[in-house]
Amino acid sequence: MNEQDLITRIRVTYTKGESLRFTGHLDIQRLWERLLRRSGLPIRYSQGFHPRARLNLASALPLGFISDAEMLDFWMDKPRPVDEIKQALSSAAPPGLIIQSVEGISMSDKSLQSQMHASEYEITFFDPQSGEKLQEKISELLAADEISRTRRNKSYNLRPLILDLAVIQLESDEWELGMRLLAEPGQTGRPDEVLEEMGYQNTDVLVKRTKLMLS
Amino acid sequence: MPETQPETLQRWVERILPTVAKPGRYVGGELNQTIKPWDSVHTHLALVFPDIYDLGQSNLGIALLYDILNQRDDIAAERAFSPWIDMEAAMRAAEIPLFSLESKRALSEFEIIGVSLPYETLYTNFLNILDLAHLPLYSRERTKEHPLVIAGGQAVYNPEPVAPFVDAFVIGEGEDAILEVVDVYQAWQDAGETREKLLVRLGGIPGVYVPSLYDISYHNDGRVNQINPNNPAAKQTVDKRIMAAFPPPLTRFMVPNVEVVHERVSVEIMRGCTRGCRFCHAGMVNRPIRERSVDEILSALRSGLEQTGYEEVSLLSLSSSDHSQIIALIKGLSDLLCERQVNISLPSLRIESFSDELMNELQALSPGGGFTLAPEAGTERLRNVINKPISDDELLATARSIFQHGWKTIKLYFMIGHPQETMEDVAAITELSRKVLQEGRKIAGGRARLHVGVSTFIPKPHTPFQWAAFEDPEIIRQKLNLLHEGFHGAKIKMTWNDPQASLLEAWLSRGDRRIADVIFHAWQNGARFDAWSEHFNSDIWQKAFEQAGLDPDFYSKRERELDETLPWDHINAGVRKSFLKRDYEWSLAGKIRPDCRDQCYSCGILSTFSELRLTAPDGGWKCP
Incomplete structure (x- = not known):
C-alpha cells in the first residue's frame, strides 16, 4: 500500500447559523481552515512556506444568508472513524456552526463545485405580508419568458435559473417563500435577485439555504 | 428612539x-x-x-x-x-x-x-x-x-x-x-x-x-x-502602576468570524526596555524590564494555537533580541513552528544585539518577508544625540549578515526632525541606505531589496526630549524632498508620514487640560478616525484651535523651559524629571548613556518601586 492510499477525503454537511450570518464566503473559508487546525485531526496541508489546509466548499453563500445545508470536502493524511471526525469537528466549531453529518468520499469524485446542480432557499419576512400579494407577484414572475437583468455589467436572463418558486403558509397570517434556483457553474441564480424582482430588499428578509442538490 | x-x-x-x-x-x-x-x-x-x-x-x-x-x-x-x-x-x-x-x-x-x-x-x-x-x-x-x-x-x-x-x-x-x-x-x-x-x-x-x-x-x-x-x-x-511579576498570559483567545488586522497568536515576552533611546516614550514609561520565561512563552503559544487554529505566531516586546534567553526561545520556537506547521512574524531586532548564533537560529525559523532594522538617524553624530549609538560599520555588518543568511529584503526605519538635526544628517540617510543596498547586491545581486520608512519625530512626555520643539512642518517637507532627491534612481522604496498628521500628534501629546476644548470642537466639527490618513483633516483642527482661543504653535513649536511646570508633572511614570533633564543636557552635549542593565543611572524606577521590587520573583527585574 502506498502513502496515497491512506489519504482520505471527507465530506461535511453543516449549518451556518444566525451568529455567522454576516461572515462572508472568504471568511467562512478561513474559519474552516482554523476549525480544522483546532480539531487535531490529521489534516492534509499544502506544501511550502505557508502550509494551508486543503479544503473545498460546495457553493458560496452570500453575506447575510444563513443555511442548514452547507457542504465542504477536506482531506486527511490518515483515516479516522467517521464518528470520531464528527466529534472532533463539533468540539472545534465556533458558535453558530453545527456539524450535521460527516462521510468518507471517494478520492476520485469530481469536486463539489462541479457537482453542484441547484440550491433551495426559504425566505422569511421581517414585516407581515399578505399571502395573496405574494402569490400574485410569483405568478407574474413565473409567467414571464424572460427576466432580463445585469450582473457585473453582463446581461442575463434570470427566468430559466428559477426552477421553482412558491408561497408557503406557516400560520394563518404568516407566510414565507420557498425557491429552488439553478446553481451550475456559470449559471447560478441568486435569491436576492429574485426577491429584488418581486420588490424586496435584503433588509426586508432573512434568507436561509435549505438544500444543496448535487448532480 | x-x-x-x-x-x-x-x-x-x-x-x-x-x-x-x-x-x-x-x-x-x-x-x-x-x-x-x-x-x-x-x-x-x-x-x-x-x-x-x-x-x-x-x-x-x-x-x-x-x-x-x-x-x-x-x-x-x-x-x-x-x-x-x-x-x-x-x-x-x-x-x-x-x-x-x-x-x-x-x-x-x-x-x-x-x-x-x-x-x-x-x-x-x-x-x-x-x-x-x-x-x-x-x-x-x-x-x-x-x-x-x-x-x-x-x-x-x-x-x-x-x-x-x-x-x-x-x-x-x-x-x-x-x-x-x-x-x-x-x-x-x-x-x-x-x-x-x-x-x-x-x-x-x-x-x-x-x-x-x-x-x-x-x-x-x-x-x-x-x-x-x-x-x-x-x-x-x-x-504609575506596575506589576511586580509578569502577569500570566491570556487564557482565552478569541477568534473573530471576520477578517481583522492581526490574526495570530501574540504573546508578550518582555515589558520595558533599558536602552534609553531619548525619543522613545515606550522605552521610558514601561520600565523596569520584566521577562517572561521561555517555558511560559512556549506554553502560552501552544495553548493559543490549540485554541485558535491560527497559522501565525508573534512575540511582543520593545526589543525582542534583548530577552536574556533569546537563543533558547528561538530554538524552542523552531520545534513548535515545525510541529504545528505555522509561521512567525519576526519582530524588529536591535542592531547591536546581533550575533551569528542568533542569525543562524532565526534562519532556521525560515520566516518569510523582510528583516527590519531601525537606525533612526543617518549619522553617528545624530545617533549619539538620540542615544542610539550604532556605528555605520555595525549597521553595514548586520545588513551583510542578514543578506548572507538568505533574506532578500531589509526595511530600515528612520526618523526626521530630531533635535539638532541638520540637512547633512538627513542627506546621510540616503547615503547609508544606498550602502546597505550595495551590501545586499554583493550577496543577493538584483534580488536584494531595500525599503526605507521615514517618520517624523514627535516630542513625547516623560522622555528626555519632552522639552524639545516639534520641527516646523515646512522644514519637514524640505527634508522629505531632500530624501526623495537622494533616493532618486536608487531603486529604494521609501514610505513616509504626512507631516500634518504628525503635527496633530505633536499638539495633543504634550497638551494641557485647556486643549480638551480643541478636541471637543474638532469632534463637533466632524473630526473622526484621525489615525486614518484618508479621514484626517488638518483644517478641522486649525479651526478648532481658533474656536478654543488657543495657539497651536504654543504646543508644537515651542521649546519648553527646563524649569517650567509641565502639564504632566503630577504623573510619575517612574523615571524622574531630574533624570530626564540631565539626559536632555547630555544629548545637547552629544553624550551617550549606555544600556542600564549593567550599571544603574538612578532613573527613578527603583526608588519609586523599592518595596514592590522585594515582592518580584527571583530578582525579577533586569535592573542591576
Whole structure:
C-alpha cells in the first residue's frame, strides 16, 4: 500500500447559523481552515512556506444568508472513524456552526463545485405580508419568458435559473417563500435577485439555504 | 428612539446591518467570547477601543483585561468599538445607541465604561463613542445615573488633554488596578454614597488619577503655573502602576468570524526596555524590564494555537533580541513552528544585539518577508544625540549578515526632525541606505531589496526630549524632498508620514487640560478616525484651535523651559524629571548613556518601586 492510499477525503454537511450570518464566503473559508487546525485531526496541508489546509466548499453563500445545508470536502493524511471526525469537528466549531453529518468520499469524485446542480432557499419576512400579494407577484414572475437583468455589467436572463418558486403558509397570517434556483457553474441564480424582482430588499428578509442538490 | 431592550436593539441592528460594509464587525458571537446572563453579575464593564473592530479586536491589552475581568464571577466584561462612518450614520439615523457586542446592551446600561487610549489620534473617536452611547461628554455633566468612565493606555501618561471627559484614569499597567476599581465601585454602591464620594474613593487606588480632584493654574503666557490637589484625599503625585511579576498570559483567545488586522497568536515576552533611546516614550514609561520565561512563552503559544487554529505566531516586546534567553526561545520556537506547521512574524531586532548564533537560529525559523532594522538617524553624530549609538560599520555588518543568511529584503526605519538635526544628517540617510543596498547586491545581486520608512519625530512626555520643539512642518517637507532627491534612481522604496498628521500628534501629546476644548470642537466639527490618513483633516483642527482661543504653535513649536511646570508633572511614570533633564543636557552635549542593565543611572524606577521590587520573583527585574 502506498502513502496515497491512506489519504482520505471527507465530506461535511453543516449549518451556518444566525451568529455567522454576516461572515462572508472568504471568511467562512478561513474559519474552516482554523476549525480544522483546532480539531487535531490529521489534516492534509499544502506544501511550502505557508502550509494551508486543503479544503473545498460546495457553493458560496452570500453575506447575510444563513443555511442548514452547507457542504465542504477536506482531506486527511490518515483515516479516522467517521464518528470520531464528527466529534472532533463539533468540539472545534465556533458558535453558530453545527456539524450535521460527516462521510468518507471517494478520492476520485469530481469536486463539489462541479457537482453542484441547484440550491433551495426559504425566505422569511421581517414585516407581515399578505399571502395573496405574494402569490400574485410569483405568478407574474413565473409567467414571464424572460427576466432580463445585469450582473457585473453582463446581461442575463434570470427566468430559466428559477426552477421553482412558491408561497408557503406557516400560520394563518404568516407566510414565507420557498425557491429552488439553478446553481451550475456559470449559471447560478441568486435569491436576492429574485426577491429584488418581486420588490424586496435584503433588509426586508432573512434568507436561509435549505438544500444543496448535487448532480 | 427604539427601545433599548437587547432583543429590540438586536432586531433594529439586524435590519440595518445588510446596508453597511463588513457588518460582521458589529455582531460579536466569536469563538471564546464570554457572555454571562445579564442579571447574574454584580458589575457590568464595557471595554472600549475607540477605533473599528478590525483594530480593536486585535489589541492585546483589551484581550487581557477582558480575560482578567471575566475570570471574576461577579463581573461581566463586554466589548464595544467605534462604528465605521457608514454604520455611525445608520445608527444615528435610527437613533440606535452604541451597544456591546456580547449582550447587545446600550453602553449606558453598564456600570463602568473602560476606554483604551494607546495613542492620541483616538481622542475624537473616544468623544464620539460617548456621544453615540447617548452620554454627556464632560465628566462634570455626568451624574450617579451614568456609567463611570475610566481610561488607560500609553497615551494617558499625559492624561490632561482628555481629563475633562474622563472620571478616572488608570496610569500604567491595568491588570490589577482595574479589579481594584471594580472593588471600590462595588463598595461605594453598597455604601449608597454620592458620585463625588466615588471619585474620591477611586483617587485612593494606587495608580488611579481622578482629574476633577486637581486644579490647574496658568501663567499669563499660557504655561502651566501650578497643579494642586483640591481635595485632601488626592495624592500630590500619582505614581504609575506596575506589576511586580509578569502577569500570566491570556487564557482565552478569541477568534473573530471576520477578517481583522492581526490574526495570530501574540504573546508578550518582555515589558520595558533599558536602552534609553531619548525619543522613545515606550522605552521610558514601561520600565523596569520584566521577562517572561521561555517555558511560559512556549506554553502560552501552544495553548493559543490549540485554541485558535491560527497559522501565525508573534512575540511582543520593545526589543525582542534583548530577552536574556533569546537563543533558547528561538530554538524552542523552531520545534513548535515545525510541529504545528505555522509561521512567525519576526519582530524588529536591535542592531547591536546581533550575533551569528542568533542569525543562524532565526534562519532556521525560515520566516518569510523582510528583516527590519531601525537606525533612526543617518549619522553617528545624530545617533549619539538620540542615544542610539550604532556605528555605520555595525549597521553595514548586520545588513551583510542578514543578506548572507538568505533574506532578500531589509526595511530600515528612520526618523526626521530630531533635535539638532541638520540637512547633512538627513542627506546621510540616503547615503547609508544606498550602502546597505550595495551590501545586499554583493550577496543577493538584483534580488536584494531595500525599503526605507521615514517618520517624523514627535516630542513625547516623560522622555528626555519632552522639552524639545516639534520641527516646523515646512522644514519637514524640505527634508522629505531632500530624501526623495537622494533616493532618486536608487531603486529604494521609501514610505513616509504626512507631516500634518504628525503635527496633530505633536499638539495633543504634550497638551494641557485647556486643549480638551480643541478636541471637543474638532469632534463637533466632524473630526473622526484621525489615525486614518484618508479621514484626517488638518483644517478641522486649525479651526478648532481658533474656536478654543488657543495657539497651536504654543504646543508644537515651542521649546519648553527646563524649569517650567509641565502639564504632566503630577504623573510619575517612574523615571524622574531630574533624570530626564540631565539626559536632555547630555544629548545637547552629544553624550551617550549606555544600556542600564549593567550599571544603574538612578532613573527613578527603583526608588519609586523599592518595596514592590522585594515582592518580584527571583530578582525579577533586569535592573542591576
